[in-house]
Amino acid sequence: MDYKQMAKEILEHVGGVKNVANMSHCATRLRLNLRDSSMADDQDVEAIDGVINVLDKAGQYQLLIGTEVPKLYDEFEVLVKGDTTTTIQQITNENSGSVMSNIFSAVSAIFAPLLPALAGSGILRGLLILSVQMGLITENSGTYSILFVASMSVFYFLPVLLAFTSARRFGASPYISALIGASLIHPFFIDLMGNAGNGTTTEFFGIPVVLMNYNSTVVPIILSIWAFSYLYKFLDKKVPETLKLVIIPLISLLIMIPLTVIVIGPIGVYSGEAVANVVSWLIGRSSILTGVVIGGGWSVLVSLGIHWAINPIMINNISTHGFDYIVPFTFACNFAVIGTTIGIYFKAQDKKLRSFALTGLITVALSAIIEATLFGLLVKNRKLFLAQIIGGAVGGAYMGLTKVVTNAFVFGSVTTFPAFVEKDNANFINAMVGLLISMAISAILAYIFTKKDEKLA
Structure with a gap:
């Protein structure tokens, strides 16, 4: 190409x-x-x-x-x-x-470059947990420690990585931004909290500072770099060219790091926790309904291109709590797409349609990319789209009922099953049952809705 x-x-x-x-x-x-x-x-x-x-x-x-x-x-x-x-x-x-379109665009640009690192680290973490359960690696060994660091560094240093990608999106210096992110997880700064943790106070020239542990956080650094982008552009216009090399970094660090730890950081932490708590509350009140809505509706969000608005919530849950309830529902959606392609493949007689369905099945199963099948087939056929939605909703409901979680932010495919591995084997078993339900129901409905002489539109 x-x-x-x-x-x-x-x-x-x-x-x-x-x-x-x-x-x-x-x-x-x-x-x-x-x-x-x-x-x-x-x-x-x-x-x-x-x-x-x-x-x-x-x-x-x-x-x-x-x-x-x-x-x-x-x-x-x-x-x-x-x-x-x-x-x-x-x-x-x-x-x-609109404001919403700008938000969606920003979220997409900030997180897209990090998805391979997040997915790869998540799979490695799942494989490590599985290796420990199978007795291949012991938790007190050097091998475990090295692989643990390899799988968790992307989450620990998330503020630095997000600072860099946010800077590219908002138009600030990526390297000064990375320094701002790094300052939030510097050991000397973390040591100020002692053993008390979040909420400990210190002072900055007499100004009270509420200390927070910012490793693995998402919202604070994005807000900080967004604010920094305005300061950076102002300095870039006002500072003479001969002084920019020194003056811009100096003023940027002097202003932004105190501003972040005093004002922006705590706001970001509390707002991120508030969103996560709302999601947890919804799941706690009706995990089944949540599974139905997300499992069935995820493909609709993908078709509209606005599913990126949900991704930061999942990433924040993984990085903060070590698990997430929403990712499994997106798996239910993807396996419902797989089920739909299976039903089409066994019912349709048109070679082009069967070939497209088989290609879609393999693509989703191995890479979790549903867009080609979604736009090339499902969106154009309402009955088949409905079959996929129903399958995802029922599978999502089961996974919500059984409180299935993932320990990583990954896209739903066969290759990402290790994200379901937990110390409790029931989590993995219920995940597989839920995905089988999604796939089976969609396959049956797609088989019923597909005509033998159906053509690829």
Whole structure:
């Protein structure tokens, strides 16, 4: 695939550089905020080789590309930067569209680069737990300690990693931002809490400071770098070029680190905990209903491109508590998609349709990418989409009833099963039962809803 040529064609058919107000990508999509969406020609864009589907939802012009989207994004970014005097950081930080579309775009851009590290670390953690249960590794061995560090470092140093990606999204210096994140988990700062933990107080030039443990946190550093981006741009305009090398980092660190630990950090911690508590409350009040809504509705959120708004909650739960209840419901959705493809494969006689269904089955099972099947098949056939939704809802209900959790933020596939491994074997067993339910119900309904002469639309 010639991604450079592909990027040129996309840019041409969405109205050119001047029409791109914001750009980012997630695991499978190139996401653009266009100043005037009417300038984009959907049919011409979708006709470009490599573009699977085009969707204009939630204030974003989304192009479904697949897992190779980072390669396209790199070429697209070069074209935008090369054809204008405005840097890409300034472009991506420009407000465009509704508040919600800007939030979705920011969340996508901040977390997308970290997903491979989060998923890989999560799987390694699950395999480590499994190895201990099988007696292959003992918890007091050096091997265990090394693998534990390998699997947990991404969570411990999450403020540093998020600082870097947030800076790229908001238009601040990634390296000064990383320093701000690193300062929050510096051992000397953590030692100020002693054995008392969160809520311990100290002072900064007489100003009371409520101390928090920021390792593994998500919200505080994102808020901090968002605020820092305004300070950075102000300094970048006002400080003479000959003094920028020293003055900008100096003033940035002097202002932002105290401001973060005094004001922004505690607000971020408490707000993040509040969101997590609301989710826990909902699950506690009706875990079955929560499973139905998320297990059945996750594919709808994916089809609208707004599922990214939920991901930070799951990541925060994993990094803070070590487990999450929502991720299993997304597994239920994915395995319902697998079930739907199975039902289609065994009922349909059209070779192209059966081939597409089989390809979708393998893709979801191994990589957890449902978009191709979702847009290429389910969205175009309401009955099959309903079969998938019902299967995901019933499987999600069972997993909610049995309180299934994952110990990692991962995408739902066969390869990510280790995320269900806990000291309590019942968690893994109930997860497998729930996924089997999702798959079986969707497969049966898809078989019923599919006509023998069904064609691939």
